Amino acid sequence: MRIAVDGMGGDNAPHAVVEGAIYAAKEYPVDILLLGPKEILEKELKKHKQPFSKKIEIFHAPSVVDMHDSPTISIRKKKDSSINIGLELLKNKEVDAFISAGNTGAVVCSAIFNLGALPGIERPGIAIVIPTLVGFTLLIDVGANIDPKPIHLLHYALMGNTYSKYILGKQNPAIGLLSVGEEETKGTDFIKETHKLLNTTNFNFIGNVEGRDIFTGKADVIVCDGFVGNVVLKVSEGLADTIATLLKRELRKSIITKTGALLSQGAFRALAKETDYSEYGGAPLLGVDGACFISHGSSCSKAMKNAIRIAADFTKHRINEKIISEAKECQGVIDSEKATLNNIGE
Amino acid sequence: MRIAVDGMGGDNAPHAVVEGAIYAAKEYPVDILLLGPKEILEKELKKHKQPFSKKIEIFHAPSVVDMHDSPTISIRKKKDSSINIGLELLKNKEVDAFISAGNTGAVVCSAIFNLGALPGIERPGIAIVIPTLVGFTLLIDVGANIDPKPIHLLHYALMGNTYSKYILGKQNPAIGLLSVGEEETKGTDFIKETHKLLNTTNFNFIGNVEGRDIFTGKADVIVCDGFVGNVVLKVSEGLADTIATLLKRELRKSIITKTGALLSQGAFRALAKETDYSEYGGAPLLGVDGACFISHGSSCSKAMKNAIRIAADFTKHRINEKIISEAKECQGVIDSEKATLNNIGE
Numbered sequence: 251m252r253i254a255v256d257g258m259g260g261d262n263a264p265h266a267v268v269e270g271a272i273y274a275a276k277e278y279p280v281d282i283l284l285l286g287p288k289e290i291l292e293k294e295l296k297k298h299k300q301p302f303s304k305k306i307e308i309f310h311a312p313s314v315v316d317m318h319d320s321p322t323i324s325i326r327k328k329k330d331s332s333i334n335i336g337l338e339l340l341k342n343k344e345v346d347a348f349i350s351a352g353n354t355g356a357v358v359c360s361a362i363f364n365l366g367a368l369p370g371i372e373r374p375g376i377a378i379v380i381p382t383l384v385g386f387t388l389l390i391d392v393g394a395n396i397d398p399k400p401i402h403l404l405h406y407a408l409m410g411n412t413y414s415k416y417i418l419g420k421q422n423p424a425i426g427l428l429s430v431g432e433e434e435t436k437g438t439d440f441i442k443e444t445h446k447l448l449n450t451t452n453f454n455f456i457g458n459v460e461g462r463d464i465f466t467g468k469a470d471v472i473v474c475d476g477f478v479g480n481v482v483l484k485v486s487e488g489l490a491d492t493i494a495t496l497l498k499r500e501l502r503k504s505i506i507t508k509t510g511a512l513l514s515q516g517a518f519r520a521l522a523k524e525t526d527y528s529e530y531g532g533a534p535l536l537g538v539d540g541a542c543f544i545s546h547g548s549s550c551s552k553a554m555k556n557a558i559r560i561a562a563d564f565t566k567h568r569i570n571e572k573i574i575s576e577a578k579e580c581q582g583v584i585d586s587e588k589a590t591l592n593n594i595g596e
Numbered sequence: 597m598r599i600a601v602d603g604m605g606g607d608n609a610p611h612a613v614v615e616g617a618i619y620a621a622k623e624y625p626v627d628i629l630l631l632g633p634k635e636i637l638e639k640e641l642k643k644h645k646q647p648f649s650k651k652i653e654i655f656h657a658p659s660v661v662d663m664h665d666s667p668t669i670s671i672r673k674k675k676d677s678s679i680n681i682g683l684e685l686l687k688n689k690e691v692d693a694f695i696s697a698g699n700t701g702a703v704v705c706s707a708i709f710n711l712g713a714l715p716g717i718e719r720p721g722i723a724i725v726i727p728t729l730v731g732f733t734l735l736i737d738v739g740a741n742i743d744p745k746p747i748h749l750l751h752y753a754l755m756g757n758t759y760s761k762y763i764l765g766k767q768n769p770a771i772g773l774l775s776v777g778e779e780e781t782k783g784t785d786f787i788k789e790t791h792k793l794l795n796t797t798n799f800n801f802i803g804n805v806e807g808r809d810i811f812t813g814k815a816d817v818i819v820c821d822g823f824v825g826n827v828v829l830k831v832s833e834g835l836a837d838t839i840a841t842l843l844k845r846e847l848r849k850s851i852i853t854k855t856g857a858l859l860s861q862g863a864f865r866a867l868a869k870e871t872d873y874s875e876y877g878g879a880p881l882l883g884v885d886g887a888c889f890i891s892h893g894s895s896c897s898k899a900m901k902n903a904i905r906i907a908a909d910f911t912k913h914r915i916n917e918k919i920i921s922e923a924k925e926c927q928g929v930i931d932s933e934k935a936t937l938n939n940i941g942e
Binding site: 320382383393396397428430435437438439441460461462463464465466476477478480481482483484485486487488489490491492493495496497500501503504506507509510511512513514515516517518520521524 | 666728729739742743774776781783784785787806807808809810811812822823824826827828829830831832833834835836837838839841842843846847849850852853855856857858859860861862863864866867870
């Protein structure tokens with residue numbers, strides 16, 4: 251298995267990416283193609299004593315998309331960037347998966363342009379794994395598609411269901427629709443229509459869930475539009491950081507609380523580990539015809555290593571083939587529902 | 597000044613409401629009208645030794661809207677509920693303000709029905725005060741209007757600006773529009789159109805803000821649609837609770853971390869105080885023709901007391917009159933912008 255990794259993506263690139271690639275090459279049965287300016291990546295690789303040289307190869311991609319480049323400009327003007335070249339290699343089946351911690355918009359745009367959508371899926375969505383009181387929940391979409399139609403959310407449910415089953419190991423994932431109240435009458439017209447559509451499927455659809463349910467683990471998969479999902483993701487990150495900052499500020503104020511903090515640090519560390527998203531280091535862009543993963547911009551080497559593991563898992567379990575077959579089956583159910591309704595109408 | 601308080605609203609009613617009313621009557625120059633079934637409220641009042649009997653009066657409202665009643669049914673079938681009677685008294689100027697910690701949907705619906713909108717304002721919005729790294733931010737709307745038009749968000753900015761100035765003491769409030777990126781090109785068509793509209797005003801509009809900026813205090817007022825705002829509110833509450841639960845769970849695991857927690861408790865308490873929303877105990881429903889406040893369902897007596905203080909402040913500062921005059925001025929600016937654009941077009 252051969253996985254392409256954007257050597258220049260993320261705040262800690264190339265260091266964290268190269269180190270993560272080395273760890274992954276050591277632990278997993280994968281070959282890695284590092285994309286980016288050759289000299290920079292060679293220099294970075296040389297810093298590490300590593301006997302895995304055969305498993306890590308550099309593929310020269312001279313230009314670099316930075317975090318402020320607009321997605322369309324990055325496709326048009328930086329054709330030879332690590333992002334575009336990586337996704338071209340994926341399109342041409344020269345690699346099995348592509349991972350980037352770089353500019354999310356540029357990755358999504360280039361992935362749609364190069365790979366296209368899976369048969370039966372209209373629009374891709376980014377799925378992230380969120381730590382909860384009882385394990386992990388998958389939230390989809392967190393920003394690939396900010397103005398979706400109900401059918402797109404049905405496809406998110408379908409893809410989230412498959413991903414949750416095979417990658418996160420949930421038996422019969424409970425699927426929730428993010429809304430402002432549990433009753434099916436709550437929410438915008440868009441939400442009500444999506445609710446009806448999800449009711450026609452064979453999924454384990456548990457109805458609407460509210461913002462507060464995300465972290466209790468009430469649902470295994472939560473679907474929402476990309477605007478709301480992106481806000482949820484950033485609000486959660488912002489709030490967690492703010493609580494940590496405020497607590498540190500208070501703990502430093504006296505010698506007693508400082509001592510208390512020192513004694514408690516085992517608990518703080520355990521909490522940090524328990525809620526560590528870097529364990530699930532890459533968010534799949536589900537729905538494109540290829541295995542494309544987006545890592546957090548501030549990914550450390552561990553997050554990159556884990557993203558490579560997840561990408562390998564995704565490829566091994568042939569997730570995209572399963573999604574295509576699920577989509578066919580699901581469309582069949584919807585069509586027969588429609589036919590029944592039409593018959594009743596006649 | 598006379599303030600009507602829903603004696604039966606919230607998870608801790610009537611106890612917390614009655615206690616909060618007693619504290620408020622003691623501290624502030626207000627008379628309080630407690631609404632609800634007479635016997636229940638009389639019994640509750642009798643539990644307290646209180647020399648403020650002249651300042652607290654009971655107004656009999658036999659039926660009670662519970663948290664699961666639909667807003668429209670609560671208006672039609674429970675006309676003599678504490679919520680409906682309270683808002684009728686406000687409409688007839690028999691009281692200066694109304695506060696409820698009960699069913700939010702029922703309060704909003706009854707307030708719109710009884711009070712109507714302020715001249716120049718199309719739709720009301722609920723504004724909540726959120727603790728940040730550097731003081732407080734006002735988020736509007738968190739659920740009164742889940743499918744608004746851009747002009748409604750302009751009105752939220754206008755009302756938030758006035759509230760922030762006179763109630764929260766901000767000089768020239770920085771106003772942000774919640775979106776998925778800072779650039780004005782980011783977001784849905786609805787967001788882009790709202791952005792343009794806010795740019796035409798004389799407010800201190802700082803552009804788009806992201807979910808993570810809410811808790812850094814980047815903006816003093818953040819406007820969003822009621823669906824997104826409601827999700828943000830509930831996600832924030834849910835996440836804060838989850839972090840606290842997980843941390844407690846970890847701290848209890850060993851004698852060392854337990855001791856640490858004991859020593860650190862001063863810091864935990866200070867943090868809880870610093871971020872205590874009960875200090876700002878009531879969220880104004882801005883835009884209706886009357887002073888209507890919605891308190892959190894789990895309000896304690898302190899939150900109810902503070903809601904009464906805020907409602908008195910709101911009345912004293914004649915916030916609604918200021919909003920009406922701001923709305924006139926703002927409409928003038930928009931009209932002259934339009935006229936200019938039309939002239940250029942000719």
